[in-house]
Amino acid sequence: MVVSQEPEYEGTADITVRGVVIGLLTPAIATVVAYPIAPTRPEISIAVFMLAVVIAAVAGGLWSGLIAGILASTLRPLVVEDPQLTFRFDDVEDVATGVVFLSVAMVVGLLVGQASEDRARASRREREARFLGTLSSTLHTREVPDRVLDQFAEVLMEPFGLSRVEVEATLDGTDLRALATTNGEVVVGGPRTSVRLLAGDASIGTLVAERPPGGRPFSRDDQLLLETAARQATAALDRARLDARARNAQLDAETNQLRAAMFSSVTHDLRTPLASIKAGVTSLLDTTVQHDPAQERELLTTILEETDRLNRLVGNLLDLARIRAGALTPTRQQSAMDEIVEIVLARMRSRLAEHVVTADLPASLPDVWVDPVQLDQVLTNLLENAGRHAPAGSEIQVSVLWMHGAVQVRVADEGPGIPLDERDRVFEAFYRGSSIPETPGSGLGLAIAKAVVVAHGGRIWIEEAPAGGCVVAFEIQGGDPQA
Amino acid sequence: MNRVLVVDDEPQIRRALRTSLEAHGYEVQTVGTGEEAVIGAAEMSPELMLLDLGLPDLDGTEVIRRVRGFTELPIIVLSVRDGQHDKVAALDAGADDYVTKPFAMEELLARARAAIRRAQPGEPTPPSLLYGALEVDLGRRLVTLDGDPLRLTPTEYLLLEALATNPGKLLTHQWLLRKVWGQGYGTETTYLRTYVRALRKKLGDDAQAPQLIVTEPGVGYRWIAESSGAES
Numbered sequence: 001m002v003v004s005q006e007p008e009y010e011g012t013a014d015i016t017v018r019g020v021v022i023g024l025l026t027p028a029i030a031t032v033v034a035y036p037i038a039p040t041r042p043e044i045s046i047a048v049f050m051l052a053v054v055i056a057a058v059a060g061g062l063w064s065g066l067i068a069g070i071l072a073s074t075l076r077p078l079v080v081e082d083p084q085l086t087f088r089f090d091d092v093e094d095v096a097t098g099v100v101f102l103s104v105a106m107v108v109g110l111l112v113g114q115a116s117e118d119r120a121r122a123s124r125r126e127r128e129a130r131f132l133g134t135l136s137s138t139l140h141t142r143e144v145p146d147r148v149l150d151q152f153a154e155v156l157m158e159p160f161g162l163s164r165v166e167v168e169a170t171l172d173g174t175d176l177r178a179l180a181t182t183n184g185e186v187v188v189g190g191p192r193t194s195v196r197l198l199a200g201d202a203s204i205g206t207l208v209a210e211r212p213p214g215g216r217p218f219s220r221d222d223q224l225l226l227e228t229a230a231r232q233a234t235a236a237l238d239r240a241r242l243d244a245r246a247r248n249a250q251l252d253a254e255t256n257q258l259r260a261a262m263f264s265s266v267t268h269d270l271r272t273p274l275a276s277i278k279a280g281v282t283s284l285l286d287t288t289v290q291h292d293p294a295q296e297r298e299l300l301t302t303i304l305e306e307t308d309r310l311n312r313l314v315g316n317l318l319d320l321a322r323i324r325a326g327a328l329t330p331t332r333q334q335s336a337m338d339e340i341v342e343i344v345l346a347r348m349r350s351r352l353a354e355h356v357v358t359a360d361l362p363a364s365l366p367d368v369w370v371d372p373v374q375l376d377q378v379l380t381n382l383l384e385n386a387g388r389h390a391p392a393g394s395e396i397q398v399s400v401l402w403m404h405g406a407v408q409v410r411v412a413d414e415g416p417g418i419p420l421d422e423r424d425r426v427f428e429a430f431y432r433g434s435s436i437p438e439t440p441g442s443g444l445g446l447a448i449a450k451a452v453v454v455a456h457g458g459r460i461w462i463e464e465a466p467a468g469g470c471v472v473a474f475e476i477q478g479g480d481p482q483a
Numbered sequence: 484m485n486r487v488l489v490v491d492d493e494p495q496i497r498r499a500l501r502t503s504l505e506a507h508g509y510e511v512q513t514v515g516t517g518e519e520a521v522i523g524a525a526e527m528s529p530e531l532m533l534l535d536l537g538l539p540d541l542d543g544t545e546v547i548r549r550v551r552g553f554t555e556l557p558i559i560v561l562s563v564r565d566g567q568h569d570k571v572a573a574l575d576a577g578a579d580d581y582v583t584k585p586f587a588m589e590e591l592l593a594r595a596r597a598a599i600r601r602a603q604p605g606e607p608t609p610p611s612l613l614y615g616a617l618e619v620d621l622g623r624r625l626v627t628l629d630g631d632p633l634r635l636t637p638t639e640y641l642l643l644e645a646l647a648t649n650p651g652k653l654l655t656h657q658w659l660l661r662k663v664w665g666q667g668y669g670t671e672t673t674y675l676r677t678y679v680r681a682l683r684k685k686l687g688d689d690a691q692a693p694q695l696i697v698t699e700p701g702v703g704y705r706w707i708a709e710s711s712g713a714e715s
Contacts (some may be wrong), residue, residue, distance in 0.1 A: 304587075311585055334673045339680070342690035343698050349691075359691060367673070373567055373701040 015063045022060035023067025026052040031075050038079045046097065049076045053105050061116075062109030069105035073098030128225055131159045135229055139236035145171050146178075148240045152233040153180035156209065160222060163187055163212040167233070169197055169205030171241055176205075182212075193218040195226045197234045204234060265443065269313055273306035280306075316444040319377070320429060323451040330371035330455050337407045338365050338400050340372055344379040345398065352383065354392040360399035368407050368478045374452045381445035382411040382472050390415035390469065406458075406477045414469040423462040449474070485599055488527060489513045490520040490546070491535040491561065500533065503588050509595075517541025524550045530599055532558045533591075534578070536569050543569065544576045551577040557598035561586070567701050574655045574702065581653065597651035612647055612710040614695065617686060619647050628687060638663060639682050642675075646696060646706040655703040679704060 030052035034045035049072040057065025077094045138155045139148060153165040157180050164187075165180040192210040196203045207230050209218070218226075280303040283289075284296065291299070322328050338361040345359055379398075386396045394414035401408045418426055429447035446460075449472075453460045458476035465471050487509045489500050497513040504511045514523050517538045524532060532550070536543030547558055560573045560581040570581050579598050582591050610622035616629045624640060626633045635643065641663045646654065656675055660668040668674075679696060688695040697705045 307585065336676060336680075339676065339690065339698070340700070343700055345691045346693055346697070376700050 016061075019060040019064040020067060022056050023064040024071065026056040026059075026064075026068045027071035027075055030072060031079055034076075034079050045079060046076065050101065050104065053101050054108050057105050057108035058112050061113050062106070065105030065109035066102065069098075069101040073101045124221070131225070132228065132232070135232055139232060140239075143240055144244055145169075145174075145237050145240045146176055148233070148236050149176050149178035150180075152229075152236070153178040156180070156207075156226075156229060157182070160209060160226070161211060161215060162209050163190055163215070164208075164210040166208045167197070167205065169234075169237060171204065171237060187212055189213040190215050191217045193223060193226065195223070195230045197230050197237075199234050199238065204237075207233075266317065270310070273310040273313070276306040277303050277310075313444075316448060319448045319451075320444055323448065328374075328451055328455050330374055330452070332369045332371055332456075334367045335370050335372045335375070336365060337368055337370070337375070337409060338362070340370075340375050341379060341398055341400055341409065344376055344383065348380065348383050348387075352387045352396065355387055355390060356393070356395045357383075358395060358397050360397060362400060362402060365400060365402055365407070366478055368476060370456055370476060371452075374455075378449040378452050378474065379409065379411070381449045385445050385472070386411055386413035386415065389413065394469075402478075403475075405479065406475050408473060408475045410471050410473040412465045412469065412471040414465070414467060417464060417468055417470045418462050426462065427460065446472070484508060484510045485531065486510045486512065486527060486529040487595070488520065488523050488529040488532045490517070490523075490532065490538070491515065492537070492539050493535075496535070496561075503592075507592060515539075517543070517546045520546050521549045524554060524556060528554075529556060530602070531595055532556060533561060533595075534558055535561045536573060537563070544572045547573055547576040547578050555602070557602045559591075559594055559598055571655060571657075571702055574653065575657050579652060594651075601649075601652060609710070614708040614710060617695075619643065621648070628685075633685050635682075635685065638678060639685070642678050643682055643686075646704065647708075647710075650706050650709065653699060653703055653705045659703065675704075 027049065030049045034048045037048075038045040053065060053068045053072050056068030060068075073094070076097060135152075135155055138151050143151070149167050149169060153167050156162060156165050162180075163182050165178075167178045169176045188210075190211040190213040192208060194209070195207045197205040197207060207226065209226060211218075280299040284291065284299055319328075341359060341361065345357060349357070383396065383398070390396060390413035396414075397410075397412045399410045399412070401410070427446050427450040429444055450460050453474045453476065456476045458474055460472065460474035463471040463473060485508075487504055489497055489504070489511060491497050491500070491513070492515045494515075497515070501511045501513055512523060512527055512529065514520055515538075517540045520532070520534065520538075520541075523529070534543055534546060538546070543560065547560075550556070550558065557580075558578045560570065560578045561584055562570050562573070562581050563584050574581065579601070580594050582594055610620065612619040612621065618627045620626070621644065626635055626640070626643065642659070645659060645662045654662075656672045657669045659675055660671055663678075664671070664674065679698070680690075683690060683693075683696055686695055690698075693707070695706065695708045697707050699705060
């Protein structure tokens with residue numbers, strides 16, 4: 001789309017080369033046409049010259065018409081009354097014809113000029129309207145203020161034939177700046193203009209537009225159009241600012257909602273074991289009933305189990321708090337992943353006694369630079385998770401692989417698996433699988449595992465196990481990140 | 484009757500420990516600050532100190548350092564789970580062992596018994612230790628498994644000796660490195676890891692269900708096997 005790269009509009013009063021050529025050419029052609037018929041039908045030859053003048057005025061404008069008129073009034077008497085071409089211009093009739101020719105040229109030329117000026121103005125208005133339309137639709141996207149400014153600078157380039165656009169604006173105390181250039185190169189020295197970005201009466205910034213050296217200077221129309229565009233941009237910036245504010249408010253609301261959900265979840269998880277413990281202890285302290293040894297033992301076992309559960313939960317909450325506070329920096333040291341697996345398996349053996357736990361460790365494995373205590377925790381969480389979801393008697397397999405300079409650890413279970421659409425969400429804190437109600441976990445194990453793996457620059461994900469169930473796998477690059 | 488000095492600023496913990504320990508026949512003294520702990524260690528001459536690391540006045544490690552200035556009395560540190568660095572610092576300062584809060588009483592009692600027994604004078608380490616099919620002859624520097632002599636490198640043997648002569652005790656990386664490699668060492672945990680792995684393999688100890696050497700992640704190693712007595 002081009003607004004003003006073309007000549008403004010074809011000349012009314014301007015003398016152009018084209019106009020002169022048309023003015024000279026048309027009477028010449030009329031002479032050639034009129035010459036053979038002049039002796040017999042002089043009135044038709046006059047009409048031919050008249051036609052030539054009209055054509056010249058229509059095609060070439062006022063000056064074309066006048067040139068053609070003068071030439072025609074000179075040539076006509078020669079052709080019509082003096083076939084021998086002896087020059088004679090003394091007749092009253094000749095003078096009258098000349099005056100008529102010139103009058104016709106003048107009238108037609110002015111009318112045509114007016115019409116073409118109107119046409120040019122109309123088409124310019126149309127181009128401007130189209131430009132402003134495009135500008136408006138470009139600016140009316142739900143973008144952040146930065147993006148709006150970039151798009152604004154970009155969209156001005158082609159229509160105005162610019163080589164550089166620079167926009168600066170201050171919004172809510174933040175300075176924004178956008179720069180658009182042709183192919184990223186900046187050529188200085190061309191015509192330039194600047195327009196202020198006005199919000200009401202206050203200036204919030206400036207727009208500087210520059211054409212390549214040798215380019216057309218900025219006309220008044222260009223200037224006006226740029227001002228209109230700048231007003232639109234200011235309005236768009238304001239809209240974007242309000243949108244961003246609204247989005248932030250919505251985000252805050254969602255965060256608050258999440259926080260509320262988290263709070264109620266934590267409250268529930270903390271109170272449940274406390275309730276069991278208190279019930280058990282008060283029951284044992286009650287002097288009005290006599291518990292038999294089996295009942296007593298059962299109550300005490302419950303208290304012990306619930307204490308352990310509470311301890312794990314508090315540990316997880318502390319870890320989460322540490323993650324949130326950004327205090328989860330791994331203390332990396334040269335470690336063997338298979339040894340970490342073995343240590344965790346040795347410690348977890350009694351807790352996973354109901355499952356068949358197998359380990360598939362490679363015969364030799366390069367060392368990795370990780371925090372062994374944190375990785376120990378990741379594996380513990382993954383195994384606890386597997387133990388919780390997989391049925392008693394099923395197999396839990398831990399395998400370690402070395403691939404492309406990274407160590408991969410996989411924990412596969414034969415539990416119910418995790419639906420595809422939940423596989424990302426299970427790593428969110430306090431998320432519990434929808435398909436498995438009443439799981440006793442705190443919904444923190446995987447979130448902590450993910451935080452640790454990510455802190456090590458690795459990734460963690462869920463796969464489907466070949467025999468149903470799920471595989472939680474993580475991968476960490478082997479090299480020393482400091483090296 | 485063994486005297487135990489319990490150092491913890493929480494009255495509930497002091498009460499729980501006092502009750503449980505007295506039920507097991509210990510004579511219990513409790514204090515709540517580091518200063519009192521140092522004074523108590525000197526004046527009461529207890530056989531064991533249970534020391535909480537989070538005291539209001541003195542840093543737990545500082546208490547250990549001061550106590551070590553005049554006595555070798557066994558010290559078991561009571562620490563919270565996340566105090567990995569505190570734990571190692573306390574052990575390196577001279578603590579004998581640690582138990583993570585919250586702990587099961589039976590675990591604490593087992594550690595306490597082991598620490599007190601190790602501190603008993605007299606009973607020299609027998610020249611030969613027997614763990615099922617494994618025999619470590621300290622006098623002749625000979626290790627046999629099922630009667631077959633094992634080929635250990637000198638470093639492997641020194642490591643085995645350091646571990647087996649401190650049964651039940653948690654040996655930190657730093658302690659083991661200095662003991663086996665020499666005073667200039669202390670941070671080369673990779674050496675230790677490599678040698679422990681090799682040693683486990685030669686001794687036939689399964690890392691996933693260890694019977695001899697247990698790894699305490701980030702802290703050190705512990706020899707858990709009980710010698711079934713010297714061969715005549």
